[in-house]
Amino acid sequence: MSLDLRIPMGLLFTLIGMILSSFGAMTNGRADLYARSLGINANLWWGLVLLVFGVGMLLLGRRSQRRLASAPPAAQQDGDERRGH
Amino acid sequence: MNLTAIDWLIMLLYFVFVLGIGFALKRFMKTSKDFFQAGRALPAWICGLAFISANLGAQEVIGMGASGAKYGLETAHFYGIGAIPAMIFVGIFMMPFYYGSKARSVPEFLRLRFDEKTRALNACSFAVMTVFSSGISMYAMARLIQALHVFDGLFRALNLAPEGIFTFSICLSGLIVLLYIFLGGLTSAIYNEVLQFFLIIAGLLPLVLLGLKNIGGWGGLKASVPVAYMHEWKGVMHANTNPMGIEIIGLGMGLGFVLGAGYWCTDFLVIQTAMASHNMEAARRVPLIAAVPKMVFPFLVILPGLLAIGLPTPHTTMVESRVNGAIVHQITVVPAEVAEGRGLVPAKINPVTGKAMLTASGEPLLDYDMATPNMLLHYFPTGILGLGLTALLASFMSGMAGNVTAFNTVFTYDLYQSYIHKGASDRHYLAVGRWATVGGILLSIATAYAAINFNNIMDTLQLVFSFVNAPLFATFLLGMFWKRATGHGAFAGLIAGTAAAMLHHGLTLPIEAHPGIHGGWIAVVHHYPSDMAQNFWGAIFAFSSNFVVAVVVSLMTKPRPEAELVGLVRSLTKMPSHAHIVWWKRPEALAAAVLVGAIALNIFFA
Numbered sequence: 001m002s003l004d005l006r007i008p009m010g011l012l013f014t015l016i017g018m019i020l021s022s023f024g025a026m027t028n029g030r031a032d033l034y035a036r037s038l039g040i041n042a043n044l045w046w047g048l049v050l051l052v053f054g055v056g057m058l059l060l061g062r063r064s065q066r067r068l069a070s071a072p073p074a075a076q077q078d079g080d081e082r083r084g085h
Numbered sequence: 086m087n088l089t090a091i092d093w094l095i096m097l098l099y100f101v102f103v104l105g106i107g108f109a110l111k112r113f114m115k116t117s118k119d120f121f122q123a124g125r126a127l128p129a130w131i132c133g134l135a136f137i138s139a140n141l142g143a144q145e146v147i148g149m150g151a152s153g154a155k156y157g158l159e160t161a162h163f164y165g166i167g168a169i170p171a172m173i174f175v176g177i178f179m180m181p182f183y184y185g186s187k188a189r190s191v192p193e194f195l196r197l198r199f200d201e202k203t204r205a206l207n208a209c210s211f212a213v214m215t216v217f218s219s220g221i222s223m224y225a226m227a228r229l230i231q232a233l234h235v236f237d238g239l240f241r242a243l244n245l246a247p248e249g250i251f252t253f254s255i256c257l258s259g260l261i262v263l264l265y266i267f268l269g270g271l272t273s274a275i276y277n278e279v280l281q282f283f284l285i286i287a288g289l290l291p292l293v294l295l296g297l298k299n300i301g302g303w304g305g306l307k308a309s310v311p312v313a314y315m316h317e318w319k320g321v322m323h324a325n326t327n328p329m330g331i332e333i334i335g336l337g338m339g340l341g342f343v344l345g346a347g348y349w350c351t352d353f354l355v356i357q358t359a360m361a362s363h364n365m366e367a368a369r370r371v372p373l374i375a376a377v378p379k380m381v382f383p384f385l386v387i388l389p390g391l392l393a394i395g396l397p398t399p400h401t402t403m404v405e406s407r408v409n410g411a412i413v414h415q416i417t418v419v420p421a422e423v424a425e426g427r428g429l430v431p432a433k434i435n436p437v438t439g440k441a442m443l444t445a446s447g448e449p450l451l452d453y454d455m456a457t458p459n460m461l462l463h464y465f466p467t468g469i470l471g472l473g474l475t476a477l478l479a480s481f482m483s484g485m486a487g488n489v490t491a492f493n494t495v496f497t498y499d500l501y502q503s504y505i506h507k508g509a510s511d512r513h514y515l516a517v518g519r520w521a522t523v524g525g526i527l528l529s530i531a532t533a534y535a536a537i538n539f540n541n542i543m544d545t546l547q548l549v550f551s552f553v554n555a556p557l558f559a560t561f562l563l564g565m566f567w568k569r570a571t572g573h574g575a576f577a578g579l580i581a582g583t584a585a586a587m588l589h590h591g592l593t594l595p596i597e598a599h600p601g602i603h604g605g606w607i608a609v610v611h612h613y614p615s616d617m618a619q620n621f622w623g624a625i626f627a628f629s630s631n632f633v634v635a636v637v638v639s640l641m642t643k644p645r646p647e648a649e650l651v652g653l654v655r656s657l658t659k660m661p662s663h664a665h666i667v668w669w670k671r672p673e674a675l676a677a678a679v680l681v682g683a684i685a686l687n688i689f690f691a
Binding site: 037040 | 098099102105106109276283287291298299463464465466468469472
């Protein structure tokens with residue numbers, strides 16, 4: 001299968017992370033909004049966590065795709081197998 | 086609940102990606118093998134995460150939260166005893182036969198090993214069950230969306246009648262699942278299950294962290310719930326001394342050996358993901374990889390329920406204060422269902438009297454299913470709330486999608502190709518598979534609607550499923566490990582096991598239940614301390630009857646020649662050798678590590 005799942009998955013989490021953290025940064029310090037999450041800016045912090053996760057996935061996916069593209073077809077099978085480990 | 090644009094944006098983004106994956110995979114779906122078996126080309130980690138995600142449906146996320154609120158940490162037995170040993174067993178001992186036999190589905194394995202009638206029996210009951218389960222999942226989701234008022238604002242804005250929310254939720258989820266499976270088949274279902282797996286973690290982990298912080302950490306949680314709630318093993322020797330009302334033999338045998346193994350080792354819903362991996366070694370590693378996050382899942386799905394019950398119950402309060410000499414009363418009114426509940430778990434309210442419904446012992450009847458959703462509403466501000474709700478929706482859809490892909494495969498290969506239209510072109514079966522997906526979703530929708538009108542239909546269906554499922558593991562065990570087992574024996578055993586399960590249910594009753602749907606519809610000869618105990622013991626009886634009858638009938642009938650059984654029975658099959666792999670990368674090493682981890686967790690929660 002030539003669609004590496006890590007790329008769309010990384011993209012989704014990067015986008016969600018960016019939306020949440022920028023929304024959190026904009027609403028930072030609004031006590032009414034964050035009273036329910038115990039005064040913690042849950043959007044900002046969790047958004048950053050998801051952003052890091054998303055970017056990490058994206059980089060891993062991109063790296064293995066570049067390796068697949070540069071490897072000759074015979075070795076490609078091998079690369080595919082190693083990905084499962 | 087007030088959802089803002091940011092919540093909708095996150096939900097919308099998720100739907101776009103789910104469908105996008107389906108469209109991106111469409112061009113790879115050239116043969117029926119691509120569609121039904123993901124071309125048998127997926128890496129082990131993807132299949133492994135899909136393996137547990139296929140099971141992470143509504144029953145798991147909402148149900149385990151509910152169970153955590155009701156029984157406490159004892160719920161973790163479903164993981165420690167129910168799931169993990171079975172996952173190790175299927176990976177190490179059974180996968181060589183499933184994957185090695187080149188069977189395309191679990192019923193097809195039964196035909197290879199036994200005969201046509203055993204396959205037909207299993208394929209028919211399985212096809213019916215998957216359609217109904219996905220209908221149940223749909224119904225539960227639509228009810229939850231109604232209860233949480235997710236779409237109420239949208240419907241008000243568009244000037245639509247709120248009665249349409251149920252239909253809208255069902256059609257929307259059905260349409261999305263249909264589209265991405267129609268386009269990308271099993272690959273699409275598996276990819277989306279992995280996506281859903283990470284989303285569920287992203288949605289539930291901050292909930293657990295916030296809840297734990299609020300209640301004062303692990304120590305605070307311990308102080309705010311009864312002692313028995315915090316121990317997995319305490320009081321397990323006797324039914325009266327633990328919240329679930331089950332003793333060690335029923336638990337170990339019933340849950341671990343029969344029900345857990347029956348589900349994780351024979352249900353095509355989960356096995357299909359392992360059978361999609363790219364080689365034997367990967368296929369064996371799939372359930373073992375799945376077992377690693379499965380060990381951590383009690384923290385994610387059970388703790389929200391336990392936290393919900395441990396938090397203080399809100400009451401109507403009146404704060405009297407003097408402002409410039411005038412007396413000001415500030416009143417916070419709490420609805421009856423919340424005030425009568427425990428913690429964040431609301432009570433069930435009788436709509437006629439407006440009072441809480443009571444159990445036989447006079448306690449208010451709690452609506453445990455609302456434990457996890459209420460936690461989300463309680464702690465999440467807008468923004469991350471959208472993420473939490475998306476995670477819930479994702480869990481419902483992943484449960485549904487697994488059922489639908491299992492259905493279309495079994496229908497096409499085991500029913501259509503075998504009994505309706507043999508020998509057609511591969512293109513034809515690919516088309517049939519696509520349309521079977523449409524049919525399966527339509528039948529699920531019909532089931533969901535039937536559930537509104539006949540309140541008991543869900544309970545009845547689940548009861549019938551348990552009769553059919555309980556004895557299954559014995560058939561596979563005999564088939565894979567005893568070369569003398571015959572087709573007649575397997576068939577007779579399955580019938581006997583199901584009959585025994587029915588008979589057991591008809592003759593026993595949990596305490597505090599009335600004869601009828603809960604049992605005792607023939608005569609009551611035995612009372613169980615809880616419905617859980619009745620359930621586990623019923624499974625033990627069904628399994629044993631199947632085992633004994635299958636052995637006896639097999640010994641009386643003609644065995645199959647050994648040459649036909651190579652690759653299907655252990656004593657006649659060379660087990661796959663992984664000698665070329667470094668020892669710590671072999672499936673057996675992973676299995677040992679998982680086992681040690683599971684034991685350590687059990688000791689920690691003891």
